[in-house]
């Protein structure tokens with residue numbers, strides 16, 4: 001790629017207002033009067049080879065030219081005019097700070113132990129200031145408040161080379177919630193980032209100050225409505241013909257009223273989750289579709305992923321009144337509800353596709369093959385099956401109308417966000433347009449949007465940014481945990497590396513989803529117990545055998561997975577049944593009835609452990625807003641720490657069949673039980689979590 005001179009002309013022009021802004025700003029202490037068109041800053045992704053820097057990531061305004069700011073250092077922002085759809089080429093100066101969020105070549109082989117590391121410490125009792133302690137040496141430090149640059153001498157000062165005192169800007173006193181972020185780098189690259197929530201300008205120290213709208217405090221719970229609880233037998237309906245549809249893939253009667261009943265009886269509150277992810281509720285067909293030759297059955301739409309009327313509630317799940325009651329009851333106990341929504345496809349019999357048969361992507365590839373399940377080769381056009389054609393969302397009129405359809409659910413019901421199905425099969429433009437519409441039509445709502453993408457870090461993260469989605473499910477960490485704990489060559493060293501790589505891309509305060517399982521995967525416990533094998537057809541296994549838990553050690557490994565998810569940065573997500581270890585092969589065997597009682601002693605131990613972990617997380621600022629530091633990573637042992645304002649939580653995992661003694665040193669002068677060295681003995685397949693200052 002070549003540099004383009006017109007870009008530099010634009011940079012030069014853009015610098016003039018930047019300089020004016022900086023001088024104007026200094027006359028107005030504590031005030032931030034950047035013009036609206038500048039918007040706020042976001043850390044950008046930069047990829048660099050030897051000659052060219054490619055910048056991605058900014059807040060796009062549809063149909064408008066954007067401006068992005070490159071932070072070369074805190075005193076002199078460079079502005080670059082937005083030139084291309086999602087890439088700016090030709091940035092003259094390499095800026096290590098911006099490599100945060102990108103891994104690529106530049107940092108390959110760099111000694112990560114030499115990166116700067118930051119941690120926060122409390123300061124005065126008034127809570128208007130705090131300290132950032134930096135280890136490993138820093139060359140650059142950038143502090144942002146609500147995306148605006150904080151200035152040295154006014155909002156922060158260097159007490160020493162390794163200690164920075166930060167004062168919340170006065171403007172923060174007017175806002176119930178705002179955030180300070182810190183980024184730092186040295187010659188070896190970019191270190192961890194810091195996120196500090198403020199309440200009316202004071203540092204939030206007490207988890208009781210957090211609300212369900214604080215996205216970092218979320219714990220998700222994913223359920224399949226048809227398989228959860230049957231709360232209203234009046235709406236029960238099934239195809240009921242085993243020669244056509246096997247009972248395992250027919251409707252079982254679960255509904256919205258069932259979910260409401262469990263909200264009201266306190267199940268979710270006691271479990272400690274605060275966001276329910278509801279499976280899709282749009283009307284699905286009444287007849288049978290698809291076909292599996294073994295065991296020879298069609299399927300019903302019990303899962304909800306075949307929308308036929310995209311703005312109607314499936315009457316087998318409930319009515320408008322029942323949905324409104326569910327949402328009201330959830331909010332009454334401070335719980336969010338996000339809706340699983342299918343944008344990628346519609347059922348072939350839907351009135352929409354009957355009226356617009358040309359709205360689908362081509363059924364055949366350019367070289368004449370049937371375009372089915374070609375997930376990566378034809379990512380944006382492939383069909384999931386003959387009866388659910390993919391919508392051509394790259395066409396403007398389709399994108400516009402169908403984003404309105406998605407918006408319908410947020411405008412007409414009090415949902416708190418979406419889980420977006422099949423995210424990577426939908427073009428970025430759709431996500432930008434939908435998000436723009438959400439912001440414009442529901443100001444102040446701050447909905448949480450999490451997507452589903454299997455793929456590389458760069459593909460997954462390309463949808464995660466301001467103006468698009470808050471997060472996606474991090475299947476890579478889940479898969480690496482499966483590998484580490486169920487394959488002979490699996491190692492926690494690999495898991496630790498995967499987590500560090502992800503944090504470098506998504507940031508240390510990401511809102512990615514960390515799952516215990518989901519409706520498209522065999523149950524973790526059944527892989528861990530060996531009842532479902534890695535080398536077999538994992539769907540067929542569930543049709544052919546009764547999958548049970550034949551090795552009880554698997555319960556301990558499952559509890560350890562929950563411990564991992566509930567102590568990592570990000571948003572933990574429990575798939576229904578995983579809170580006690582329901583077994584199962586892949587779809588549909590991973591969708592059995594939820595059970596609420598009659599657990600055996602192993603299941604009860606997992607259920608108790610999960611409750612303890614969720615309550616620990618939600619009562620711990622370090623686990624919700626803390627930084628992350630790996631303390632040890634060996635084949636069988638993994639130890640890491642989260643810390644916030646001088647408090648730390650240390651998680652120890654042992655995947656060995658033997659007890660292990662582990663010793664780690666705490667950074668930043670932190671102590672546990674009066675010592676900076678912590679020694680613990682771990683039982684086989686177990687975890688321990690220690691809190692300092694407790």
Ligand SMILES: [Ca+2]
Pocket residue numbers: 230231232233234235236253254255316
């Ligand atoms: Ca029912």
